Amino acid sequence: MPCHSTLFSFFIFIFTKPFSKNNYFSTMKNVTTNQNMPTFWERLYQPFGHGVAVFVVAAATMLVSALLRSMGILDISPIIFWVVWATFLLCFALFNSVLSLNTKLDMNQYWFKSTSIYTALVLSIGALAWLFSGLSLKEAGSFQFIFIVITFGYLLFLSMARFMRKIVELAQKEDNRWQQRSRKK
Numbered sequence: 001m002p003c004h005s006t007l008f009s010f011f012i013f014i015f016t017k018p019f020s021k022n023n024y025f026s027t028m029k030n031v032t033t034n035q036n037m038p039t040f041w042e043r044l045y046q047p048f049g050h051g052v053a054v055f056v057v058a059a060a061t062m063l064v065s066a067l068l069r070s071m072g073i074l075d076i077s078p079i080i081f082w083v084v085w086a087t088f089l090l091c092f093a094l095f096n097s098v099l100s101l102n103t104k105l106d107m108n109q110y111w112f113k114s115t116s117i118y119t120a121l122v123l124s125i126g127a128l129a130w131l132f133s134g135l136s137l138k139e140a141g142s143f144q145f146i147f148i149v150i151t152f153g154y155l156l157f158l159s160m161a162r163f164m165r166k167i168v169e170l171a172q173k174e175d176n177r178w179q180q181r182s183r184k185k
Contacts, residue, residue: 051117078133097157
């Protein structure tokens with residue numbers, strides 16, 4: 001039992017400390033660049049962090065489903081693995097698009113990284129779905145069409161987020177101009 005309490009306290013430390021101002025992770029210096037290293041939460045806001053989190057959860061879901069299916073506890077169709085694939089692609093598309101509003105990166109860099117990670121997720125989670133189900137994407141039924149819809153929706157979400165961010169930046173510039181004009185008077 002002491003091992004469980006140590007792990008529990010470690011996770012409590014990891015997930016609560018990044019919110020305080022002075023903690024170990026935010027004050028740790030990078031030796032080569034002398035900059036603050038990003039915290040766990042800051043890394044999660046990057047497209048690579050999204051991709052890793054989505055892949056890990058999707059792989060764990062598929063693994064648990066495969067184990068329950070092989071042990072005979074659940075009688076599920078092999079198509080469930082393609083459902084998990086589509087579900088987590090949609091989760092990545094939504095969260096990545098929404099969190100793109102808060103990124104410090106240039107939007108062109110963010111788009112390149114995001115679409116690269118999305119492509120990697122399509123291939124890697126798709127390979128896991130194929131491996132666990134034994135069905136190809138063509139044999140899985142309408143999932144080719146679902147993939148096209150999710151991909152089109154992802155690009156649409158990213159475009160909308162970029163447009164909203166551009167509008168906010170323009171509004172901030174105008175607000176700064178008005179504030180400067182009012183100070184001069």
